[in-house]
Amino acid sequence: MHPDRLRIIVGLASALGLAVLLAQPKVKALEQRFGVTVLISAGVPFLAMGAIFSLDSVGILTPEVLIDLKPAFEFGLGWVGFVVGLHFDVRKLDALPASLGPVIVLESVVPMLTTAGLCAIALLAMGVPWERNAFARDALVLAACAAPSAPISIEAWERRVGRKAARMIDEVTSIDEVTGLALLGVVAILFRPENVATRWVLPSPAWLLLTLGLGGVLGILTYVLLRGARNAAEELTLLLGAVALSAGVAGYLALSVPVVCAIAGALLANLPIRDLEGLKKTLLDVERPIYLIFLLVVGATWRPLEWQGWVLATAFVLARVAGKRLGAIWSKRVGPKELPSARMLAIALAPQSPSSIVLMVSAATLYHGYGPERVRWAINAVLIGGVLTEVVVRILEWRRRRTGVDLTPIPPTRVHAPEPPKPLADEAPVITTTPEGNA
Amino acid sequence: MIRAALVLALVAGISFAARSFLPADATITGSGAALAFGFLLIAAMQTGHIFHDLRLPHLTGFILCGALFGPEVLRLITPSMLGDLTLVKKVAVGLIALNAGCELNFARLRPKIRSIGLVSIFGLLTEFVLLFGFFSFVLGRIEFTAGMTSAQRLTVALICSTVLSALSPAVVMGILKETRAVGPLSEMCLSIVVLADLAVVVAFSFTESVARAVFPPDVAANGAGPSIFGALAVHIFGSIATGIAVGLVSALYIRRVGQRIGLFVFAVLFVVAEIGGALHLDPLLVGLSAGLFLENISPVSGHEVIHETEVAAMPTFAVFFAVVGAEVHLHAFFTVAPYAALAALTRATGIFAGARFGARVAKVDPEVAARVPFGMFPQAGVAIGLANLVATSFKPWGEAASTLILGTIVINEMLGPVLFRMALARAGEIGKKREGSLLDLPAHAPTPEADVETT
16 A cells, blocks of 8 residues: 555544543543633644644645645534524523613623734734735634633532533523624724625625625524424434535625525524424534634644744734733623632623634635635634633633632522511522632 | 426526626536525425426426536526536435435345336346447437447447446435335335435446447546446445445434434435545445445434435435436436437336336236336436446447437436326325425515415
8 A cells, every 4th residue: 555545544533542632521520620612622633633734744634635625614604504503593692781781892802902002013023014005804803712711510619619600601601603794893803804706796795795695594494494394304414504604605795605505594593493402502512622623623724833934923822812801890890799809701692602713714714815824824723722721711810710719700509497577578699609709 | 387487597697697797608616506495495396396387207307407507508507507516416416326225224124125126127137239230220220320330339328237237226216205205116116216226326337347348448438437337336335435434323323312313314315425525435325335324223213314415315315406407417308319219218118128027027016026026217427427437438439329329318308206296196105205394394584464464
């Protein structure tokens, strides 16, 4: 057997082995236990593997193999977009405390602003040209990646800040991805990839309408398809088809794939589906292998020796963590009183969501022809940034524990014995926990 | 049916509108493939529903849908999009073959092995002999053999009749899955097509060697190296060895890990499809060998694998047959339509007569014997693959011979599934398979209460 072929077999088989290993529920349980995201547990090994496999001397992720993986790539973007969109259930949003809305906005918009600002400065300092606002586009993409926070481990945070606060943080993490996607959608509309071969010439507002309209039509189509499904197997088949079609149409029109699919998913979430949670579970089951493929392919373009990537990663992490902290301070002022202290809130929301990889990959797919080196730096910033953020969070947490200072209002720990009736007799018994900081 | 037609029109409208963004001959690699995959999956399912209401197989609907929207008619799916879907097709072939292999338990088939062998041998031999006679007679009247000697014409006839002897495990498996048929006819048909197809692939390597000997090297210009026979031997045995390795790894995984088996099997087939191109492996043989190994040698039950991969079966079949349909050479068919129709008729006669005779010799139940030939009519993947090999291996005549073969395959591809489904219905085997299945689980569609709530 030719050594090149043997290399491809061994390489793909080892990637497969690792993917299977890291997709095991036990690994997820370990992640939850240690409070780390997929970026740490699987991100680094897969990223490194992608980088090594793409080396000419190794020759496993050859350009041919990468082209073969491209359809799976687009499909994956659409899949994750649908998952994000399905979280946007208006009925659930209506049930949230009204004052949580500003928290979601602040916790996603403030980090986006700080990241856009600092990363734009970093990009300009590294010599990215002013022409056609290329630096602004890259900075905005990085800003979009800064918004989403990693889902928290409810059990762990319940012990630390109480049930109500943990639920609120969880809601924030499940919705803030939408803000990042919205910004990415705007970027894809304002900075259209130039393609002389296209037959449509439309102004930006028309592209905005097209993005919204296409997402809406695809959402309705998906609903009609799922409604007509005669059994679970057919439903899965039609769901696969709807996601692929949505991703394919959006990609074909050079729109942001996850954005269009998220609009479709959001519409689907708000139409009468008998078992929305079951549908979400079906989609979530395949989410992790998709991330692993992303990481492997993204790793093929990763150049860890490029200093610019590390500079941008540092700027990204600093701006993002600072933005989350600022957002937390502001949120504490305007948000519900049950929210934990600003410090705790910032620590809870600082870890980067894996969906930021999707945002980055989507932008890289759209703009891969424009300054490939800048695409590599941005990828480096988001992926390494994700890992660095977790390190920063650990340090912050360690400091918080050492100082023992926390201004979180103490949620009650036990069910108190019924007391003599008070004027507000309909108040429910309060469950309290002791926050770590005060223990 | 109206709903399916409306959805089909909507999906086609969206896809045509999106395609108009770029000139007709341009495409985008990743997005084009995703668009083609999504469109074919949804459109094939809707066409399948329409065909179901017309009491025709879904599978014929899938194939027709592919043919209609493919590069030769409406051109929504371009040849480059089809090229991008090659990997999907290979994975699908692997999965279909794996399922077919897992269905075949030699211990259970042992009492019937004589019947299966006799029906296969007589069916194939009669089919081959009649086709050979037909082509020997017809080829003298066709333009591309004008300058050939009698020996060379006979060799072309040998090649054409060998390729057209191929059966279709994929179609048979597809119809059995779709109809959830189980019973003596289903079992016998599946066993015959799997074993007979292996025999045809091996036979093709011999006939190709004969052709290489008859046609001087400057005429039989092909880039496959000095010995096609050797290459095919490596291809066959390499695929079988790889299949056994895949079966072994899968069995180990199922025994040791036992979680997300479907995803694991799918990922393995993906790797096999990816490396198969480089190593000249046949995904059909790999999947088949892996399935046979799992069901017959390993401690793991093949039915466990079938159950775990069932979730992927419906999309796999829909996309595979829609792609097969999109690859249908309609123009080729129209150029050779009369000859193709006659060849298809000759083939059907040969199969019918031979299989019936074999069944009588083997004393097969007359009810089954009367219907077994219908399972042998369909043709698809393997035959198309061999026809394409003829086109590329034997220049200058290979192209024209391949056109003639592909034209015949179109008829068998369209009519075969319909006839086989009818035979299964008459045998009363449709819908008899009742295992815990996704087909028994409800969808997430809204309940009437939800409808009331919204109104």
